[in-house]
Amino acid sequence: VYQVFESVAKKYDVMNDSMTLGIHRIWKDILIHKMNPSPGTLLLDVAGGTGDIAFRFINYVRSARERQLQRKLKHHQNLSWQQIFESYQKDKCNSLGDSQVVVCDINREMLKVGKQKAQHLGYSEGLSWVLGNAEELPFDDDKFDVYTIAFGIRNVTRIDLALQEAYRVLKPGGRFLCLEFSHVSNPVLSRLYDLYSFQVIPVLGEVIAGDWKSYQYLVESIRRFPPQEELKEMIEDAGFFKVDYENLNFGIVAIHSGFKL
Amino acid sequence: GRGREEKKVEEEEEEEEGWHGLYPGHIPTSPLQKALLAAGSAVMALYDPYRHDMVAVLGETTGCLALPNLRDKMKHHPEGYRILQERPRIRLSTLDMSRLRGLPDGSLGREYVRFLEDNKVSPDTRMPPKFVDDEELAYVIQRYREVHDLMHTLLSMPTNMLGEVVVKWFEAVQTGLPMCVLGAAFGPVRLSARKLQVLATELVPWAIRSGLNASCVLNIYYEQRWEQPVESLREELGIFPPP
Numbered sequence: 001v002y003q004v005f006e007s008v009a010k011k012y013d014v015m016n017d018s019m020t021l022g023i024h025r026i027w028k029d030i031l032i033h034k035m036n037p038s039p040g041t042l043l044l045d046v047a048g049g050t051g052d053i054a055f056r057f058i059n060y061v062r063s064a065r066e067r068q069l070q071r072k073l074k075h076h077q078n079l080s081w082q083q084i085f086e087s088y089q090k091d092k093c094n095s096l097g098d099s100q101v102v103v104c105d106i107n108r109e110m111l112k113v114g115k116q117k118a119q120h121l122g123y124s125e126g127l128s129w130v131l132g133n134a135e136e137l138p139f140d141d142d143k144f145d146v147y148t149i150a151f152g153i154r155n156v157t158r159i160d161l162a163l164q165e166a167y168r169v170l171k172p173g174g175r176f177l178c179l180e181f182s183h184v185s186n187p188v189l190s191r192l193y194d195l196y197s198f199q200v201i202p203v204l205g206e207v208i209a210g211d212w213k214s215y216q217y218l219v220e221s222i223r224r225f226p227p228q229e230e231l232k233e234m235i236e237d238a239g240f241f242k243v244d245y246e247n248l249n250f251g252i253v254a255i256h257s258g259f260k261l
Numbered sequence: 262g263r264g265r266e267e268k269k270v271e272e273e274e275e276e277e278e279g280w281h282g283l284y285p286g287h288i289p290t291s292p293l294q295k296a297l298l299a300a301g302s303a304v305m306a307l308y309d310p311y312r313h314d315m316v317a318v319l320g321e322t323t324g325c326l327a328l329p330n331l332r333d334k335m336k337h338h339p340e341g342y343r344i345l346q347e348r349p350r351i352r353l354s355t356l357d358m359s360r361l362r363g364l365p366d367g368s369l370g371r372e373y374v375r376f377l378e379d380n381k382v383s384p385d386t387r388m389p390p391k392f393v394d395d396e397e398l399a400y401v402i403q404r405y406r407e408v409h410d411l412m413h414t415l416l417s418m419p420t421n422m423l424g425e426v427v428v429k430w431f432e433a434v435q436t437g438l439p440m441c442v443l444g445a446a447f448g449p450v451r452l453s454a455r456k457l458q459v460l461a462t463e464l465v466p467w468a469i470r471s472g473l474n475a476s477c478v479l480n481i482y483y484e485q486r487w488e489q490p491v492e493s494l495r496e497e498l499g500i501f502p503p504p
Contacts, residue, residue, distance in 0.1 A: 199291065199293050199294055200297060202294070203297040203298050204301070206298060206301075206302075207301035207302055207304075207305050207315065207318075210312070212288055212391070
């Protein structure tokens with residue numbers, strides 16, 4: 001699996017856009033909206049490679065923070081100009097409201113691409129990049145408010161271990177969110193989806209990335225991955241409560257959510 | 262040097278050991294996939310001329326008529342038949358470069374090595390076939406690719422855009438491979454006006470005439486003719502002297 005992602009890293013984003021016709025961006029947006037992070041949230045994004053989730057998180061808390069500051073300003077009607085100015089200065093330096101995201105990925109190449117993207121897009125505050133394995137995270141217990149893994153868990157050899165680690169590093173009250181390809185139950189759509197997956201995606205891989213085999217692997221790994229209910233049970237086994245899932249696009253993709261209490 | 266290249270080839274062959282198709286590296290494809298690949302590789306090859314792998318893929322997915330034709334031409338020729346039986350490969354590990362370099366000037370071997378060194382190319386950079394669904398035809402296209410540099414030598418054409426286009430015209434006439442035809446037709450798009458003029462008035466007509474006049478270039482067992490003078494081989498094949 002490691003070698004698959006080494007060769008895939010640089011063309012990862014282009015391939016995602018081509019394969020999903022850009023829809024993966026909407027899926028990721030929905031994930032962040034569902035998360036609804038408030039400023040001050042500490043997020044761990046596992047298998048976050050090229051930073052898509054991390055950047056969206058930062059954008060979200062930044063605008064949430066702006067709204068927060070605007071509300072604060074409205075309440076400062078009775079303060080002197082000096083006092084308003086001082087409080088504004090203090091808050092301006094804190095545009096993210098102490099929110100932070102740690103991007104963790106097992107693959108150095110993916111992290112490299114992510115860091116370059118961050119620099120290119122102007123993300124610097126509240127962002128850190130850590131090399132690590134989802135089955136054995138290099139973090140202490142009870143550290144994070146939210147744990148996400150977007151399109152990464154199907155590449156983990158021991159999903160149960162990854163889920164246990166997720167449970168361990170989350171604070172009590174913390175939320176687990178998983179965005180992943182899942183199963184389409186509708187028979188008509190399933191046939192069309194299979195046709196597209198097996199006929200078109202490896203071709204796209206060959207033409208865009210010069211790599212048929214990695215994308216053939218990708219399509220096969222999606223089929224082998226546990227369906228919605230089974231994944232829900234695995235998450236419950238790891239100790240999470242109120243585990244639920246939401247199908248996107250008839251089950252092509254699903255968001256699973258759980259809480260550590 | 263050569264030791265490292267040999268090791269690389271061995272490593273590649275070891276990787277190919279885990280193959281599922283008709284030959285190492287074979288990826289079986291459905292007709293739909295072939296059609297999509299042909300279209301996609303054509304677009305990508307035009308968009309990014311450095312994607313030589315796309316040119317290769319285009320050749321493999323569109324060669325279903327031309328390749329059997331070439332194979333039959335080889336089968337019905339004594340030397341071509343022997344090539345199909347013995348399946349020689351042109352690789353740095355199989356060539357005795359120092360011996361070829363020591364051959365007299367004007368001989369095929371000497372001029373071939375000179376061509377490789379002047380243009381800084383190597384026969385080992387040719388893509389192995391993936392999408393040809395017949396093991397013998399896969400060898401035919403592999404042979405065509407490996408002999409390409411010898412075509413350059415016989416036609417005295419360098420590896421710049423102009424030289425490549427001229428060789429493509431020759432190959433298009435000789436093999437009928439749609440990939441060569443497309444390459445010959447679209448290659449000139451990126452050339453300057455002055456070069457286009459030389460191309461159109463002198464080089465292409467000569468390449469076409471030679472291609473039509475010459476017998477099948479895949480029917481020459483080049484590895485057994487290193488000592489033969491290039492001019493004599495040209496005459497034997499029917500290639501007119503270059504302008």
